[in-house]
Amino acid sequence: MGEDKDISDVAGLPDELGIDEDLGRAEQRLTVRTEERTYGKAMTIVEGFDDSSVDLSDLASQLKSQLATGGTVDDGRIELQGDHRERAADLLSDEGFQVEG
Template sequence: MPEICPTCGLPKDLCACEEIAREQQKINIYVTKRAFGKEMTIIKGIDEKQVDLEDLASKLKSNLACGGTVKDGKIELQGKHKSRIKEILTGMGFSPSMINLK
C-alpha cells in the first residue's frame, strides 16, 4: 500500500503539494559581503515546511558549481549568482513573478 500525503490525501507519487507551494512562495534574492570581502548570495522567503530547503540548496549548489548552506530558513550560496538563480528557480517550478532580485 503506497504512502498517503497528509495534506492532500493522494498517494506520495501523485502528490502535488510541493509543486503548488512552489508557485506561491515569495522569494527575495540578494548579495551581501562577508568576511574578507567575499560575496554571498542569500535566498530568503521559501517556506521550509512546504519545500525541502536542503534538497533545493543541494540542487542549486550543483547547478551553480559553488558551496553553500541552509541557515535560519535561508539558503546561503558562495559567490554572486543573482541572475542565474532566478532562471534555475523558474525551471524548478517557482513563479518568476514572485522572485524579487534586490
C-alpha cells in the first residue's frame, strides 16, 4: 500500500503516452519577464520550473531555436537574449505550460 504510484498507474494508460509529463507541465506556473542588462540590452527571463519534471537544457534549446536567439540556463531559469516575452509565453503555452506575466 505504501507504493508511490504515478498518474499512468492510476489512469491505466500506457507510459508511452507521456501523460505524466503533460500533467506535470500543466501544473507549473511560469513567469516570463524582461530585465535590462549591460549596455541597455534586454534579457527575457523564464522562471518557475519544477526542475525534476522538465529538462531545462532541452526546453531552452527549443526556445532559442524557435526564437532565433541566444540564451542560457542559470539557477533553474531560462535566460534568452532580447525581449521575447510574448512569443516565449506563446511557445511555452503551446508546450502545455501555464504562463503568467
